[in-house]
Amino acid sequence: MIVDSNTMNYIETAAANSGIEMSQLMENAGTQTAKLAEKIIREKKLRQVCVLCGSGNNGGDGFVIARLLADLCQVTVILTAGEPRTVLARNNFDILPQNVQILYYGSHYYECIGIVKDTQMLIDAIYGIGFRDALSTEIADLVSFCNENTHAVKIAVDLPSGIECDTGAARSGCFAADYTVTFTALKPLHVLYPSADLCGEIIVADVGIPKNIVRSAPYVMQSTESYVEEHPFPKRKKSAHKGDNGTLLSLCGSYGMAGAAILSAKAALRCGVGLLKLAVPESIYPIAAGTLSEPVYVPLVQSKDGIVDIDEYAKLMQLMTEGSDAALIGCGLGLTGNTKSLVALLIDGATKPLVLDADGINAISVNINILKRSTVPKILTPHPGEMARLLGTDVQSVQADRYHIAKSFAAEYNVTLILKGANTLIATPEGRVYVNLTGNEGMGKGGCGDMLAGMAASFLAQGMSTEEAAVRAVYYHGLAGDRCAEKYSKRAMLPSDMIDELKTIF
Numbered sequence: 001m002i003v004d005s006n007t008m009n010y011i012e013t014a015a016a017n018s019g020i021e022m023s024q025l026m027e028n029a030g031t032q033t034a035k036l037a038e039k040i041i042r043e044k045k046l047r048q049v050c051v052l053c054g055s056g057n058n059g060g061d062g063f064v065i066a067r068l069l070a071d072l073c074q075v076t077v078i079l080t081a082g083e084p085r086t087v088l089a090r091n092n093f094d095i096l097p098q099n100v101q102i103l104y105y106g107s108h109y110y111e112c113i114g115i116v117k118d119t120q121m122l123i124d125a126i127y128g129i130g131f132r133d134a135l136s137t138e139i140a141d142l143v144s145f146c147n148e149n150t151h152a153v154k155i156a157v158d159l160p161s162g163i164e165c166d167t168g169a170a171r172s173g174c175f176a177a178d179y180t181v182t183f184t185a186l187k188p189l190h191v192l193y194p195s196a197d198l199c200g201e202i203i204v205a206d207v208g209i210p211k212n213i214v215r216s217a218p219y220v221m222q223s224t225e226s227y228v229e230e231h232p233f234p235k236r237k238k239s240a241h242k243g244d245n246g247t248l249l250s251l252c253g254s255y256g257m258a259g260a261a262i263l264s265a266k267a268a269l270r271c272g273v274g275l276l277k278l279a280v281p282e283s284i285y286p287i288a289a290g291t292l293s294e295p296v297y298v299p300l301v302q303s304k305d306g307i308v309d310i311d312e313y314a315k316l317m318q319l320m321t322e323g324s325d326a327a328l329i330g331c332g333l334g335l336t337g338n339t340k341s342l343v344a345l346l347i348d349g350a351t352k353p354l355v356l357d358a359d360g361i362n363a364i365s366v367n368i369n370i371l372k373r374s375t376v377p378k379i380l381t382p383h384p385g386e387m388a389r390l391l392g393t394d395v396q397s398v399q400a401d402r403y404h405i406a407k408s409f410a411a412e413y414n415v416t417l418i419l420k421g422a423n424t425l426i427a428t429p430e431g432r433v434y435v436n437l438t439g440n441e442g443m444g445k446g447g448c449g450d451m452l453a454g455m456a457a458s459f460l461a462q463g464m465s466t467e468e469a470a471v472r473a474v475y476y477h478g479l480a481g482d483r484c485a486e487k488y489s490k491r492a493m494l495p496s497d498m499i500d501e502l503k504t505i506f
Helices: 005-017 022-044 057-069 087-094 109-118 137-148 211-216 224-230 258-270 285-291 310-323 337-349 384-391 395-400 402-413 448-461 466-488 495-505
Strands: 048-053 074-079 101-104 121-125 153-157 179-183 201-205 247-251 275-281 296-300 326-329 354-356 378-380 416-419 425-427 433-435
Touching: 005 022, 005 211, 022 057, 022 087, 022 121, 022 153, 022 179, 022 201, 048 057, 048 109, 057 074, 057 087, 057 121, 057 153, 074 109, 101 109, 109 137, 121 137, 224 433, 224 466, 247 258, 247 310, 247 448, 258 275, 258 285, 258 448, 258 495, 275 285, 275 310, 285 296, 296 310, 310 337, 326 337, 326 448, 337 354, 354 448, 378 448, 378 466, 384 395, 384 402, 395 402, 402 416, 402 425, 402 433, 416 466, 425 466, 448 466, 448 495, 466 495
Parallel strands: 048 074, 048 121, 074 101, 121 153, 153 179, 179 201, 247 275, 247 326, 275 296, 326 354, 354 378, 378 416
Antiparallel strands: 416 425, 425 433
């Protein structure tokens, strides 16, 4: 689960009400971070550590860390905003060992900068989850000097200073960590980009809050992994036949884009759909049929540009209505005026659940309200560029607020939205949001999106809800990517390798 700052405060208050001292939580937080620091110090034989402490409880965590490392190496504490202003932080400041050097940033500016530039480890305990807005000029300068020290190992306590916890907003000048130790649960900034890039490796440390308190708290996002663990695949009867396992109609491909149709189809088959009807333009039928023998093929009349002709609408509607449990529209479909009209007609007339991907999404970007008219369950799988076209905005705006954009779009248009990208988000019409923590940058290759669309459509055709189909598809898609990265490297891995990996995953 991923919790925001308000929920984290609720959890800590509930823990205190159960009899756990807040001072003990601070001690445990500092101890967990110090354990990571000590491991690195011993491995790298470091001798100098600088702990940057703010005036609040995050600074208190820093004082605990400094105390615990004092016998291991030379430790300097820099008070970035004067002496501590909370009782908990003050108590830990007062018991710092005498061999810990204490410097006041305001009055020892040049000495502080010199240490920050030369130290071998920097621990950022300036701001915690309550931080809002932007760093002051003075603190931003200090953090900038930290980031310029490229030889130091950098550890952030709970979050890198300068990032807003609940939004992941990361203005210029934020602390750039190699490791971030957060406590009890992940926060939005740890899973949203660009803030996640500044966190480095993230460690979630247990500070002693009972699990039942954490589980009972509201959360803003759930990981796909936890959902999949809680919802195992339903068992199939021994007597099940292909009709019991769902029929999927896939309208994909165009001249020059046979690969998109093939990859999505192969992924759908690997995910267990009973029967796949692959509707493709007649020009790519020989290519597809020569590659995949399992689908039932529906060769379609095409226009002169190699795209499915709009006159095939009646045939497609009959296939969708009478012989399918779900339909996938879009992978490599092409985009012309005829395509836009055909897709709109199919959505308007659909009586079965739909997955819209790629050109299926682009085709409705000028007619987005068609989603509101359609009453069937729908999954949309846009990447940030397609999402921007749907909203009439730019990619930067989408990426700057992925969580709220996904959540509000899903609710407004009554769709399950898969907003692709690093840590893909899945938003449901009911307001639930899932974040995917599987996958890697090696998946940034053409064809990966086609695979994902085929997987989601396959699960949908098998009778799963749009929510379950989307979450499962995204999770196993990323897991396949991680398995392939281990085997073939992120550079060499291909979407077709990922599809083959589904055999061993399932």
